[in-house]
Amino acid sequence: MNWLTSSVLPKIKAWVGAREVPDNLWHKCPSCGQMLFHRDLEENFQVCTACDHHLRMNAVDRLAMLFDKSEYQTIELPKTAADPLKFRDRKRYTDRMREAQVKAGRNDAIIVAHGTIENAPAVCAVFDFSFMGGSMGTGVGDGLVRAARLAETQDAGLVVFPASGGARMQEGILSLMQMPRTVAAVERLKEKGLPFIVVLTDPTTGGVTASFAMLGDLHIAEPGSIIGFAGQRVIQETIREQLPEGFQKAEYLREHGMVDAVVHRRELKAMLGRLLGLMMFREPSAEVVALPQPDLDIPGRDDEAEDAEMADAQKT
Template sequence: MNWLTNKVLPKFRQLTAKQDTPDNLWIKCPGCGQMLFHNDLETNQNVCNHCEHHMRVGPTERFKALFDDAKYDVIELPEVPADPLKFRDSKKYTERLKDARSKTGDRDAMIVAHGQITGNPAVVAVQNFDFMGGSLGLAVGEAIVAASKLAILQKAPLILFSAAGGARMQEGILSLMQMPRTTVAIQRLKESNLPFIVVLTDPTTGGVTASYAMLGDIQISEPGALICFAGPRVIEETIRETLPEGFQRAEFLLDHGMLDMVVHRLDLRVTLARLIDLTGNRVKDPNAVDEEKPVELEVAAEITEEDPPKDLKAAE
């Protein structure tokens, strides 16, 4: 052993050793194919700075971008039966749930949080497409019911971000039952004079579109989002006709009156804050009496020289 073996050779090996590079440093844009550095993409809220393609984001990213100082509280949602129908296709439903929970770190496809948006209280529910396609099942139904109850309790607006492929087939009729359940929950919110704002993201399809995603007092969408019940490919194969360009995309639906506005993701927080301010001024119990304002008595008739009261005429 000499100085070449002990000192020179280890340093030489260290310099020539292959450096392991993480696979997720660069992300390819699905819209234009450009390679985007992950830090730049995260700073731009997962929007491509070349073609403005809006990539899908999860609940955590939504909450951080929306709430003041990225501070919020996630509520605990009710437990639901894991596999009520003992369903199995190519693999057990319980195994699919286990894989989705391991992949996302969430219990199910919807997370509900509350906090403040520019100082105003708000309840926000976000659907995660990475969890089994954001499919509507028992857990998502319970999440929307819980979000509605919390909004009523806090007298706050409910903002819902939808992203789903439809109802969860592994839960059969039980998943379809969530469509009327969520509709009733939203109706109770509206009966309390509280705004329900829906932000439709890519994609929002199937039974979700046929229920709570289209019940908002204000309907917003991100650019380029696919919003439909049946997809364009299914429709083309059924009617055997070529569909118009951009059919069932957010801009197409905006032109045909299905949406109120299409908002860029970077402008979404400011837009929602303005809508909360505007609708919050109108959130008031119609049966409540304003104690600060004096009650004005209505005068039944005015005494004028031209038309004196009947008693005065009789005295004359």
């Protein structure tokens, strides 16, 4: 082996050889199959540029999209029991939680942040579906209760973005107890006269739908979102009937009165800011000035005669 094969040739191969391409540069639209460049998706708020399908959006990007100048502060959520039921299926619950926490970079499937949306003070609680399917355990319940209390303290509106498969089975009854806890927290917020807006994202199902997610003053949904309690297949097998087309989609629920509006993601911030402003700032922003009364005197008109005629008519 000479110096050409041992030294020069490997360098040439390394220079002209195939370079490794990151796996996350291109994404395939689950609706139309179009290949989408990651920068185009980010600039379009994770909405397909070909068919307008709304892809799932991570919690951090959603918060940056919502708050003014992408400036907000997150709050630290309380730590919960690691494995209250010592649950184990194919692996231990503690191992599943540890893997999800390392992957997501947070302790649970919810982020609570506060800031302003179109100059209106707001507290946002955003679910992260990539964290164990956004399932609601004690940690998520604590997060929603903290969010409601923070909104009370700051006299701010509460906006929640659920994206969940329902209750967290690994926590059993403790997970189901978060349903009445979150309902009580929301009702206390309403008693204070503060707005509670729910933005239903894909998917919103299970115990989350059966509790706080359907108790908002207003319900907004993103286009194409799946919203319901049980899955479509389970319902069909239970009632033994074919469900209508588009059942549990956001558009279907809007037509049947379960959702107030279906709003495109690009228009969501402006819509929320407008709603929060109307619901929180009910007094006029400027001094009310009395307008002068118009002069109704018409030439040739005898007001006293007309008044006398009206009095006679009332008597008869």
